[in-house]
Amino acid sequence: MDNLPVIVLDFETTGLSPQYGDRAIEIGAVLIENDGIADRFQSLMNPGFRISSFIEAYTGISNDMVETAPPCAEVMQQFAEFMGHYPLVAHNASFDRKFLDLELGLIGKSRNSDMACSMLAARRIYPDAPNHKLGTLVRYCGIHTDGTFHRALADAEMTGHLWLAMINEIKAGYGVTRVPFDLMQKIAGIARVQAPVFLAKVAAGQF
DNA sequence: TGCCAGGCCCTCTTTAGGGCCTT
Numbered sequence: 001m002d003n004l005p006v007i008v009l010d011f012e013t014t015g016l017s018p019q020y021g022d023r024a025i026e027i028g029a030v031l032i033e034n035d036g037i038a039d040r041f042q043s044l045m046n047p048g049f050r051i052s053s054f055i056e057a058y059t060g061i062s063n064d065m066v067e068t069a070p071p072c073a074e075v076m077q078q079f080a081e082f083m084g085h086y087p088l089v090a091h092n093a094s095f096d097r098k099f100l101d102l103e104l105g106l107i108g109k110s111r112n113s114d115m116a117c118s119m120l121a122a123r124r125i126y127p128d129a130p131n132h133k134l135g136t137l138v139r140y141c142g143i144h145t146d147g148t149f150h151r152a153l154a155d156a157e158m159t160g161h162l163w164l165a166m167i168n169e170i171k172a173g174y175g176v177t178r179v180p181f182d183l184m185q186k187i188a189g190i191a192r193v194q195a196p197v198f199l200a201k202v203a204a205g206q207f
Numbered sequence: 208t209g210c211c212a213g214g215c216c217c218t219c220t221t222t223a224g225g226g227c228c229t230t
Contacts, residue, residue, distance in 0.1 A: 013230050017212045022230075052209065058230065094214045095229035119228065120215075133228070150230080192217075 004181055005033040007086040008118075008163060010155040011099045012059045014051050018102045023047035025066050026059070027079055028152030030160045031086070037160055041082040042153035044069035059150050076103045085112055087181045091134045091159045093117035116181065118159050118166070120188035124195045125166045134158060141165045174203035183207055 009029040015022035025047055031039035044061065046069045056062050069075075090096035093115045104110055122132050129140045135149055143161045148154035167179040170187070183202070190198045201207060 011230080015211070016230050019213085020211050022211085025230095050208085054209090055230065090229090092214090092227090092229040095212095098213080099230090117215090123216085123227095131227080189215095 003032070003035060003164075003167060003179065005031060005038070005086055006089050006116075006163070006181060007031055007083055007113075008089045008156050008160040009083075009096060009100070010090060010152045010159060011096050012055075012061060012150065012152050013099055014047055014049075014055055016095075018098050022099075023049075024072055024076075024099050024103050025051060025055070025061055025069075026152040027075060028154070028156040029079065029082060030153075030156050031082075032089075032160050032163060035164060037157065039082075040153060040157075041079060043075045043078070045072045045075040046070065047072060061151075072103055073107050076107050076109075080104065080107075080109050083113070087113050088115040089118055089159065089163055090115060091118045091155070091162070093119075114181075114185065116185045117188050118163055121166055121184055122162065124187050124190060124192070124199075125169050127192075127195075134162070137162055170202070174199060176202060176205070176207075 007029055011024045012026040013022050013024050024045060026044045029041040030037045044065055046066050050063050051066060097115050101111055119132050122137050126140060130136055134155060138145060138158045141162060143158060145158060170176060170179045
């Protein structure tokens with residue numbers, strides 16, 4: 001096995017801020033194992049109030065769809081089992097972490113794994129990309145899509161493939177055979193000016 | 208109902224401000 005398993009997840013939500021009462025309306029996640037997607041999790045969830053027309057248009061998730069979906073608590077119970085103790089990855093992880101911690105907290109659970117950010121890693125690994133939005137990076141890396149964006153499972157799958165592409169980029173560019181989760185976390189957290197020195201150490205086998 | 212934030216990074220920085228990215 002080249003890479004330790006990770007869970008890549010994505011939330012669709014009613015807005016940007018749990019502090020202002022926003023809730024999750026869909027979760028999608030993939031288990032990345034052996035350089036591919038080994039398992040998937042997806043569910044809409046009912047936040048208990050109507051979602052805005054902006055979110056309906058942005059995600060394609062309608063009020064009718066969430067009204068017939070199971071409540072957040074039920075979905076998050078199932079997701080907690082899927083998540084297990086795997087390390088986690090999300091694109092702009094600070095956003096998904098807020099909602100994950102909120103929804104888990106509401107059912108008396110807590111996150112028990114680190115979460116790495118594919119966006120911060122991509123800024124170091126693909127500094128010349130036009131920008132580091134998920135959709136841009138997917139095109140930049142030539143990752144196949146079915147054209148679906150802003151739905152949780154589609155975005156989680158694309159982020160998963162991006163994560164694998166970045167691991168392969170490190171392997172090919174720096175001659176290393178294993179790119180563990182904590183190496184990717186360090187790449188994501190390194191300051192831009194320090195990145196060349198750090199990556200040279202990676203190439204020299206000093207990680 | 209309609210509108211909102213926050214974490215991180217960068218630099219013309221650190222006694223700060225602004226951009227990116229997520230829904």
